[in-house]
Amino acid sequence: NAGVTQTPKFRILKIGQSMTLQCAQDMNHNYMYWYRQDPGMGLKLIYYSVGAGITDKGEVPNGYNVSRSTTEDFPLRLELAAPSQTSVYFCASRPGQGRENQPQHFGDGTRLSIL
């Protein structure tokens, strides 16, 4: 089992460029999440999804978009990258309703720098 896989692990972008951070899980989890973590800070929820075709905003959604066409994949899109989006991005998944005692499983993160 690979768990939660994030790609790429590192990326440098120029201001104004766009990119997609990939996240895939092989645990058949219904719920998936995107967080960003700035240096020395906690995890801020960007978007989350409770199933294919269903997404919702978290605490800091501005500048990002998501889609969930399959249970396995939950890509995060950055449009017009800005220096304020320099951060480490973590994707996580969780089984779903009825299994509330199960934790989130985190990917290894994508370290993104925007210059």
Next chain:
Amino acid sequence: QQPVQSPQAVILREGEDAVINCSSSKALYSVHWYRQKHGEAPVFLMILLKGGEQKGHEKISASFNEKKQQSSLYLTASQLSYSGTYFCGTEMPGGYQKVTFGIGTKLQVIP
């Protein structure tokens, strides 16, 4: 609603005990505790689902006071491997399992 953690940082000598607190201004459904080492992903420690529930393994345990809307993480007889940043995550009733994290408590254990 981001939970509030305290203290923000603590330094311990090996063998000493520590308590990390997590509180919320809203009613909670569950509290999650994670530890993160520098440059790594958060690692799950435990979930507390019911008010008054206590959980633990080895020398790390936690309690959840539903009435006070707070949780505490207890580390006893600390080891060097306990160093890292501890995060609590809180989940509201009916919140689609949306977990919101505090800013973390940085714990350093020294010999």
